[in-house]
Amino acid sequence: MxxxxxxxxxxxxxxxxxxxxxxxxxxxxxxxxxxxxxxxxxxxxxxxxxxxxxxxxxxxxxxxxxxxxxxxxxxxxxxxxxxxxxxxxxxxxxxxxxxxxxxxxxxxxxxxxxxxxxxxxxxxxxxxxxxxxxxxxxxxxxxxxxxxxxxxxxxxxxxxxxxxxxxxxxxxxxxxxxxxxxxxxxxxxxxxxxxxxxxxxxxxxxHPPFSLDQIPKLIEKEIHRGRMGVLFYQKHPTWEVRMMIQMTWLHRLLWGILSLGGRFNEHSMAPLLQWLIDRGKSQLALEIARIFLNWHNVRGVYAAYEEIQQSS
CATH class of the missing domain: 3.90.550.10 (Spore Coat Polysaccharide Biosynthesis Protein SpsA; Chain A)
Structure with missing residues (x-):
């Protein structure tokens, strides 16, 4: 071969x-x-x-x-x-x-x-x-x-x-x-x-060690991932794909609860994340940041889906 x-x-x-x-x-x-x-x-x-x-x-x-x-x-x-x-x-x-x-x-x-x-x-x-x-x-x-x-x-x-x-x-x-x-x-x-x-x-x-200045780009990627997820669902409108792209009531509820409806966000959690980074725990800081990153992703999915519904 x-x-x-x-x-x-x-x-x-x-x-x-x-x-x-x-x-x-x-x-x-x-x-x-x-x-x-x-x-x-x-x-x-x-x-x-x-x-x-x-x-x-x-x-x-x-x-x-x-x-x-x-x-x-x-x-x-x-x-x-x-x-x-x-x-x-x-x-x-x-x-x-x-x-x-x-x-x-x-x-x-x-x-x-x-x-x-x-x-x-x-x-x-x-x-x-x-x-x-x-x-x-x-x-x-x-x-x-x-x-x-x-x-x-x-x-x-x-x-x-x-x-x-x-x-x-x-x-x-x-x-x-x-x-x-x-x-x-x-x-x-x-x-x-x-x-x-x-x-x-x-x-x-x-990937470079996680730092707070990466957060805006990471949020943008999650929003983009949400938009591409809707394209994925348009091509394959199945429950399996909905689960993959997090476009279900379960994901909306889960990340809504974990982020306290968005109150745990890139601004409110910044001091904790920086404290962890300063102590050499950048990977743990990134895993915690995924709480609000996933919330941005779920919101991005539904925003993109609503745009498509309205345009059609």
Whole structure:
């Protein structure tokens, strides 16, 4: 099998270097993988990503770079699949640092899964471990908060390109943050594809330590995720999708109670969050901040849904 690792990127030059370096250090122990390439799609970066890559072509021999005017991750991944040479596509993000056994682990799981199922209607999904350790991201242990129940998420997944093409690739109307991969997952599930967990294919998802100045952007992402969630529901108007995007009375009640109707918000909770950050507990501060972030998300979902109802 020939792997094409498709990576969309936007203004992540610093962590991108670690991401690409890790992919150059892959240890392939048998002949399951004939070769691999890294298909990087720059989605209109303004931080000099393309210029930086042009001066380091010899450092990253597996990388082929393409660019587009900013259109979002869905369009960038579609372009990556179009340009890819491989029969197996691996999707990761440009802030993911993988281990040396990453590709081999996906290859082993794909072969084993096909034998067990008696079918090639499958894809493999590796572990994603969140970390804010920039200097040594792979030192982070697996945590309960890293567990994911997602069926198809592009943080660390390997799939035959024929299934992507048969499902129709990503819907490029998902231009804001969120849901484009899970929406494609609904279509893949209808094709009968099975999820094979692959914990040996580990990727470390780096993000900077949480700080209060990140909150406005995080709130904006939650509002965008709400709007894209409504698009997801329009395409697949099922109870399952309503649960996923938090557009139910249960979510409205839950986050309304936890946030005291919005009284626990980015302003009222700022002193507590800063106190935790000052004591080296930025991850705990972020988990607490998710109370009002989820409240913003639920409100964003219903606001977007009401707009659509009124316009129709």
């Amino acid at each position: 020939f792997f094409s690792i498709v990576i969309p990127t936007y203004n992540r030059k610093l962590i991108l270097e670690k991401c690409l370096a890790a992919l150059e250090n892959q240890q392939l122990t048998d002949t399951k993988v004939s070769s691999y390439e890294v298909v990087l799609v720059d989605d209109g970066s303004t931080d000099g990503t393309l210029e930086w890559l042009a001066t380091r072509a010899d450092k990253f021999p597996h990388v082929r770079c393409f660019s587009q005017v900013r259109q979002g991750a869905a369009a960038a991944r579609n372009l990556g699949v179009e340009k890819a040479k491989g029969d197996i596509i691996i999707f990761i993000d440009s802030d993911l640092i993988v281990t040396e056994q990453f590709l081999q682990a996906h290859a082993d799981a794909l072969v084993k899964g096909e034998k067990q199922l008696g079918s090639d209607r499958l894809f493999t999904y590796g572990w994603v471990i969140n970390t804010c350790n920039f200097d040594n991201p792979t030192a982070e242990p697996y945590k309960l908060t890293d567990f994911s129940t997602a069926y198809f998420a592009t943080g660390n997944v390997a799939i035959a390109r024929k299934w992507l093409e048969q499902a129709g690739l990503f819907d490029t109307r998902f231009q804001l943050y969120g849901w484009e991969d899970l929406e494609l997952g609904i279509r893949l599930k209808k094709l009968g594809l099975k999820l094979i967990k692959c914990p040996a294919a580990v990727g470390y998802h780096w």
